[in-house]
Amino acid sequence: MVRYAALKGLYELEKTIGSGGFAKVKLATHVATGEKVAIKIMEKTTLGEDLPRVKLEVEALKTLLHQHICRLYQVIETESHYFMVIEYCSGGELFDHIVEKNRLSETDSRKFFRQIVSAVAYMHSLGYAHRDLKPENVLLDKDENLKLIDFGLCAKPKMGMQAHLYTSCGSPTYAAPELIMGKKYLGSEVDIWSMGVLLYALLCGFLPFDDNNLENLYRKILTGRYEEPYWLSDDSKTLIRLMLQIDPAKRITIQELCNHPWIRTNFLRPVSFIHRTKFEKDDEVLSTMSAISGNNSTDIWKKLMQSDRTDYRTATYLLLLDRKLRGLSLKIAPVMKPYFKQGINGINFPQREAKVNNFITKLDHSPRSKVNNGQSPVIDMTYNVLPNENDENKFTEPCAPVRKRLRSKESDDVSSPVPIKRPPENRSVTTPTQSSTPDSKHVQTSTPGSARKVMLGLERGLNRVRHVLTPKRRMKNENMDSDEPNVLSGKGLSNVSATCSGCPKHVLSKLRRALRQKGIMCRQKGYILQGETEESFSEDKKHSSKSISAQNTCSFELEVCLLEIGPNGKRLVGIRRKRLKGDAWVYKRVCEEILALTVEDISIDPEGSSESKCPI
Ligand code: 6BE
Numbered sequence: 001m002v003r004y005a006a007l008k009g010l011y012e013l014e015k016t017i018g019s020g021g022f023a024k025v026k027l028a029t030h031v032a033t034g035e036k037v038a039i040k041i042m043e044k045t046t047l048g049e050d051l052p053r054v055k056l057e058v059e060a061l062k063t064l065l066h067q068h069i070c071r072l073y074q075v076i077e078t079e080s081h082y083f084m085v086i087e088y089c090s091g092g093e094l095f096d097h098i099v100e101k102n103r104l105s106e107t108d109s110r111k112f113f114r115q116i117v118s119a120v121a122y123m124h125s126l127g128y129a130h131r132d133l134k135p136e137n138v139l140l141d142k143d144e145n146l147k148l149i150d151f152g153l154c155a156k157p158k159m160g161m162q163a164h165l166y167t168s169c170g171s172p173t174y175a176a177p178e179l180i181m182g183k184k185y186l187g188s189e190v191d192i193w194s195m196g197v198l199l200y201a202l203l204c205g206f207l208p209f210d211d212n213n214l215e216n217l218y219r220k221i222l223t224g225r226y227e228e229p230y231w232l233s234d235d236s237k238t239l240i241r242l243m244l245q246i247d248p249a250k251r252i253t254i255q256e257l258c259n260h261p262w263i264r265t266n267f268l269r270p271v272s273f274i275h276r277t278k279f280e281k282d283d284e285v286l287s288t289m290s291a292i293s294g295n296n297s298t299d300i301w302k303k304l305m306q307s308d309r310t311d312y313r314t315a316t317y318l319l320l321l322d323r324k325l326r327g328l329s330l331k332i333a334p335v336m337k338p339y340f341k342q343g344i345n346g347i348n349f350p351q352r353e354a355k356v357n358n359f360i361t362k363l364d365h366s367p368r369s370k371v372n373n374g375q376s377p378v379i380d381m382t383y384n385v386l387p388n389e390n391d392e393n394k395f396t397e398p399c400a401p402v403r404k405r406l407r408s409k410e411s412d413d414v415s416s417p418v419p420i421k422r423p424p425e426n427r428s429v430t431t432p433t434q435s436s437t438p439d440s441k442h443v444q445t446s447t448p449g450s451a452r453k454v455m456l457g458l459e460r461g462l463n464r465v466r467h468v469l470t471p472k473r474r475m476k477n478e479n480m481d482s483d484e485p486n487v488l489s490g491k492g493l494s495n496v497s498a499t500c501s502g503c504p505k506h507v508l509s510k511l512r513r514a515l516r517q518k519g520i521m522c523r524q525k526g527y528i529l530q531g532e533t534e535e536s537f538s539e540d541k542k543h544s545s546k547s548i549s550a551q552n553t554c555s556f557e558l559e560v561c562l563l564e565i566g567p568n569g570k571r572l573v574g575i576r577r578k579r580l581k582g583d584a585w586v587y588k589r590v591c592e593e594i595l596a597l598t599v600e601d602i603s604i605d606p607e608g609s610s611e612s613k614c615p616i
Contacts, residue, residue, distance in 0.1 A: 004041075004078075004081065004083070005078075006076050006078045006081070006083065007028070007039075007076070007083065009031060010030070010031055010032075010076075010312055011028040011029065011030055011031060011037065011039060011085065012028055012029045012031060013026050013027075013028045013039070014026065014027040014028055014029070015027055017038070017092075019580075019581060020581045020582065021050070022042055022043075022046055022047050022048075022050045023040050023041065023042045024040075024041045024042075025038055025039070025040050025041070026038070026039050026041060027039075027088070028085075030073070030085070030315060030316070030319055032292075032312070032316050033316060033319045033320060033323070035088070035319045035322070035323065036088040036090070037073060037085050037086065037087070037088050037315075037319075038085075038086045038087065038088050038089070039083055039084065039085050039086070040082075040083070040084040040086060041081060041082075041083055042054055042081060042082045042083075042084075043080060043081055044079075044080055044081060044082070045080070047082075050152075053152035053153065054082055054084075054152065056151065056152060056153075056154060057084070057150070057151040057152045057154070058072070058075055058084065058310070060128055060151040060154050060156070061084075061086075061151055062308070062309045062310065063126065063128075063277050064122070064123055064126070064128065064151075064277075065276050065277060065278075065279070066118070066119050066122045066123070066273060066274075066276075067145070068115045068116065068118055068119035068145065068146050068147055068148060069119050069122070069123070069147065069148045070086050070087045070089065070139065070147040070148060070149045071086065071087040071318060071322070072084060072085070072086055072087075072309075072310075073085040073086065073087070073314065073315035073318050073319065074310055074311060074312055074314060074315040075310035076310075085315055086149075087141075087147060087322075088141070089139035089140060089141045089142075089147050089149075090140075090141065090142045091139065091140025091141055091142060091144060092139065092140060093135065093136055093138070093139060093140075093584070094112065094135040094136075094138040094139065094140060094146065095134075095135035095136045095138075095584045096495075096584075097140060098135060098201060098202060098205060099205075099588060100494065100495075101205075102205050103202070103203060103204055103205030104202045104203065104205075106203065106233055106236060106265075107266070108202075109199065109202040109203050109236075110262070110263065110265065110266070110268075112138075112146055112202060113195075113198075113199050113202065113263070114263060114268070114271050115145065115146040116133075116138065116146060116148070116195060116198065117195070117254070117257055117258060117263065117271045118258075118271045118272070118273045119146070119148050119273075120133070120148075120191055120195065120254065121254045121255075121257075121258055121271060121272075121273055122273040122274075122275070123154075124161060124187075124188050124191070124254050125273070125275060126156075126275075126277065127156050127157070127160055127161050128151075128154050128155070128156045128187075129154060129155045129156075129161070129165070129186075129187020129188055129190070129191050130148065130151065130153070130154050130191055130194075131153045131154055131155055131169055131170050131187060131190060131191065131194075132150055132152075132153040132154075132169065132170040132171065132174075132194075133148075133170075133174060133191055133194035133195055133198060134170075134171050134173075134174045134194065134197070134198060135198060135201055135202075135584070136583075136584045137149050137150040138198075153169045153170060155167075155187050157187065161186070161187060161188050162186070163186075164184035164185060164186060165184065165185055165186070165187050166184055166185075168180075168182060170190075170194065171583070172214060172217055172218070173197065173207055173209060173210065173217065173585065174193075174194040174197045174198070175190070175193075175194075175221065176189065176190040176193035176194070176221075176248065177193075177221055177222050177224065177246045177248075178190070178248050179193075180218050180221055180222065181222070185248065186248065188253075188254060189248040189251055190248075191254075192243055192251050192252060192253070192254065192257065193243065193244065193248075193251065195243060195257075196208075196240055196242075196243025196244040197209070197244070199236075199239070199240060199243065200226070200240055200244070203231075203232060203236055203240075204229050204232070207585060208226035208227070208240075208244060209221045209226060210585070212589075222246070223246075224244060224245070224246035226244065228240075233262075235260075235261050235262035235265065236262050238262070239252075239257075239260050239262040239263070242256075242260075243257070257271075258270045258271040258272065259271075279304065279317070279318070279321075280321075281301060282321055282324065283297065284324060284330060285317060285320045285321050285324060285330065286300055286301055286317075288320055288330045289313075289316060289317065289320065300313070300317075304317055483526075485504045485526075485527040485559075485560050485561045485562050485573075486527070486559065486561040486562070486576075487561065487562045487563075487564060487571070488561050488562065488563055488564070488574065488576065489563065489564040489565070493563065493565075493574075495576055495577050495578060496561065496563065496574045496575065496576045496577075497574060497575050497577070497595055498563055498565070498572050498573075498574045499572065499573050499574065499575065499598070499599060499602055500572075500599075500602065500603070501572075501573045501602050502571070502572070502573060503573065504527060504560045504561075504562065504573050506573075506602070507560050507573045507575065507598070507602065508527060508529075508560045510598045510601045510602050510605075511529060511558060511560060511575065511594070511598050512524075512529065513597075513598075513601060514594045514595075514597035514598045514601065515529065515531055515558075515594060517597060518590070518593060518594060518597070519534070520532070520533060520534070520590070520594075521534075527559055527560040527561065528557055528558070528559045529557070529558045529559070530555065530556070530557050530580070531555065531556060531557075531558070531590075532553065532554070532555040532556075533553050533554055533555075533582070533586060533590055534553065553582050553583065553586065554579060554580075554581060554582025554583050554584075554586045554587040554590065555579075555580040555581045555582055556577060556578060556579050556580055556587055556590065556591065557577070557578040557580055558575055558576070558577050558591075558594065559575070559576040559577075559578075560573060560574075560575060561573070561574050561575070561576050562574070575595060575598070577591045577595075
């Protein structure tokens with residue numbers, strides 16, 4: 001594992017949770033508080049033209065302080081790297097959440113969407129446009145609150161939000177028509193369009209404009225025609241139409257959005273936000289820091305205010321503040337200051353690090369807090385902190401209850417001027433009544449539609465058992481060249497589809513065959529196949545708006561594993577999937593197609609069915 005000297009004593013790196021483009025994101029622990037953080041690591045030599053994006057993101061995140069925008073705690077620049085220390089969002093991507101649930105209910109969608117609207121309204125009010133809003137750039141923290149990430153494409157026009165922009169950027173599927181046409185556009189207006197696509201994706205589980213071919217995709221976006229599934233309520237249809245309005249001047253504005261009936265359904269008040277760009281001064285956090293560092297609170301606050309908000313002191317302050325806001329205690333046990341201590345290899349910490357590392361705290365939950373070497377007494381200071389009243393929004397005014405929405409099945413027959421409608425049976429999404437037993441005999445085709453059906457059907461069955469089971473054995477090294485597949489149960493069953501086969505080797509060979517059939521090259525490590533999509537899933541060579549990144553490739557991993565879910569502990573063979581890099585929707589489509597092909601193949605040639613003998 002690579003060790004970075006610049007992080008020594010400050011952050012302890014753990015596993016990599018994502019990599020893509022020019023950055024790698026690792027989980028880490030902030031040593032002084034024991035709190036988890038995410039660290040975005042970028043190598044200067046590979047940054048090249050993307051260097052301005054890093055600077056842009058750092059500048060934006062230093063200013064943006066909002067409960068639904070991922071907090072930047074610290075930036076460390078070395079000769080070779082940039083490290084951005086960012087808020088930890090253990091829930092992962094909103095995208096994966098949608099995929100797992102197929103689609104979200106109106107209530108869940110509203111809860112999430114209000115948080116996005118609040119964050120976007122806040123940043124717009126400060127003159128920033130995000131320009132790359134999509135579910136992959138929305139993470140969930142452990143309390144299922146949303147956090148926007150990836151401000152590398154944001155814009156803050158010098159002349160304010162009313163100034164036009166010219167650079168085409170963002171993901172094509174979320175790009176507004178005016179952006180695709182290469183016209184000048186307003187940052188606020190293109191963000192609203194992307195949010196319309198996002199809301200649609202939440203409520204439907206698929207995209208309003210989608211095509212393997214980029215030119216066709218652009219054509220669809222420019223017509224502004226999309227399908228309205230029957231399960232959408234009238235208010236949500238109206239709202240989506242107002243957001244996916246091809247004429248940007250007619251598109252709903254962010255203020256109108258905050259007040260829209262759908263947003264306010266179920267007694268909710270308009271979305272609002274606090275216009276804050278300065279840290280709130282918290283005396284309890286400051287006295288905790290004072291108790292540890294020996295400096296007085298006033299000096300610490302003064303230093304925080306003089307800093308450029310990217311140092312270790314800032315990180316510690318913000319992490320302690322987050323703790324307090326979550327209602328946790330600020331119980332601390334000070335240990336030796338690192339600059340008095342020798343480094344792991346007996347080498348003293350470099351001067352630069354010693355300077356930023358002014359204090360060190362150990363919170364009671366940190367495993368290291370017990371390691372005190374008898375050097376310093378444990379100061380048992382517990383601050384009683386009341387959890388902040390839910391601070392999604394600081395509502396501007398009390399308001400009367402709004403009519404509760406009832407979902408109308410008949411709404412399907414109501415004609416609408418713009419969006420295309422198809423009868424519900426044309427929809428490729430399973431209904432809750434559909435059988436969850438993987439009955440591969442019913443799988444006749446391998447179109448994406450039926451593929452989706454197969455996968456979701458399989459998933460339903462799995463979801464049901466997921467919570468009942470406990471993890472059994474999970475091999476530590478997943479990449480081990482092993483003769484036996486991993487056995488998954490309980491928690492390990494997310495992103496796993498069951499097959500009706502009892503023979504892992506058989507499934508593996510069918511999986512390889514399906515990948516070959518799709519023209520996807522793959523590498524094999526034991527029961528793991530790693531593949532990367534190419535031409536067949538991205539047929540755009542000659543698209544016009546070159547500056548729109550055609551992120552339509554992805555790399556992924558498919559692992560044949562054993563699932564302990566059968567009756568009497570019977571093991572079924574499953575396929576676990578994992579997105580490694582690249583576009584999430586491409587990944588979803590590829591996996592659906594590959595899995596449908598594999599399942600179909602197994603059912604035609606059931607050599608490895610659970611009834612027959614299998615060597616393993
Ligand atoms: C700013 C990009 C970022 O990530 C996932 C977890 C934890 C933290 C999920 C799985 C363990 C915890 C088993 C980009 C991409 C990697 C999602 N820019 C982040 C911040 C960021 C990522 N996390 N937190 C912040 C994150 C994601 N897991 N579970």
